[in-house]
Amino acid sequence: GENVEQHPSTLSVQEGDSAVIKCTYSDSASNYFPWYKQELGKRPQLIIDIRSNVGEKKDQRIAVTLNKTAKHFSLHITETQPEDSAVYFCAAPSPENDYKLSFGAGTTVTVRA
Amino acid sequence: GAGVSQSPRYKVAKRGQDVALRCDPISGHVSLFWYQQALGQGPEFLTYFQNEAQLDKSGLPSDRFFAERPEGSVSTLKIQRTQQEDSAVYLCASSFMGTNEKLFFGSGTQLSVL
Numbered sequence: 001g002e003n004v005e006q007h008p009s010t011l012s013v014q015e016g017d018s019a020v021i022k023c024t025y026s027d028s029a030s031n032y033f034p035w036y037k038q039e040l041g042k043r044p045q046l047i048i049d050i051r052s053n054v055g056e057k058k059d060q061r062i063a064v065t066l067n068k069t070a071k072h073f074s075l076h077i078t079e080t081q082p083e084d085s086a087v088y089f090c091a092a093p094s095p096e097n098d099y100k101l102s103f104g105a106g107t108t109v110t111v112r113a
Numbered sequence: 114g115a116g117v118s119q120s121p122r123y124k125v126a127k128r129g130q131d132v133a134l135r136c137d138p139i140s141g142h143v144s145l146f147w148y149q150q151a152l153g154q155g156p157e158f159l160t161y162f163q164n165e166a167q168l169d170k171s172g173l174p175s176d177r178f179f180a181e182r183p184e185g186s187v188s189t190l191k192i193q194r195t196q197q198e199d200s201a202v203y204l205c206a207s208s209f210m211g212t213n214e215k216l217f218f219g220s221g222t223q224l225s226v227l
Contacts, residue, residue: 043218089155097169099213103155
């Protein structure tokens with residue numbers, strides 16, 4: 001199966017600054033990389049995803065970049081706001097069964113006002 | 114419905130008790146997944162249904178865990194003879210397509226085994 005490592009485990013940023021979370025994966029055949037946001041006590045929600053045929057995708061203040069050679073992908077949040085405070089999870093599919101997602105351990109992001 | 118619905122929201126069980134967790138996916142969603150989320154960790158895959166067919170149950174921790182989706186909509190995850198290590202949040206997710214993309218998660222059932 002896929003092994004997904006996520007760093008850092010916690011991240012504290014000043015409101016308005018940027019936040020970057022990085023994930024590495026082990027299998028070069030992986031082709032789909034989603035990011036989920038989970039607020040305290042709530043359900044994980046998909047915020048952005050990228051397929052392996054593109055290197056970057058943006059959606060307003062959120063962007064994801066993918067480096068297939070290095071087998072890592074990153075989430076970038078610009079102009080952070082208090083409502084960005086949450087746990088963020090990256091994921092990658094298992095290549096032998098691509099319906100099965102392996103999730104990172106999560107990054108707790110705290111945006112300081 | 115408006116989203117994936119799970120019940121109960123919280124469940125406290127005595128060790129050895131059987132429990133049943135329910136998931137109502139979004140209407141028309143083909144794929145249904147169960148994940149287990151331990152405190153401070155990411156979700157871990159348990160099992161996958163495509164319509165009523167259980168295509169993968171490789172993530173179920175033991176034969177005490179059983180899942181079904183008999184009519185291709187509502188799913189139930191049953192845990193027999195619960196143990197303390199079963200304490201976790203059990204998340205259900207569904208997607209329209211028969212893949213892992215665009216998953217919609219439920220709010221989960223937080224199971225505490227005493």
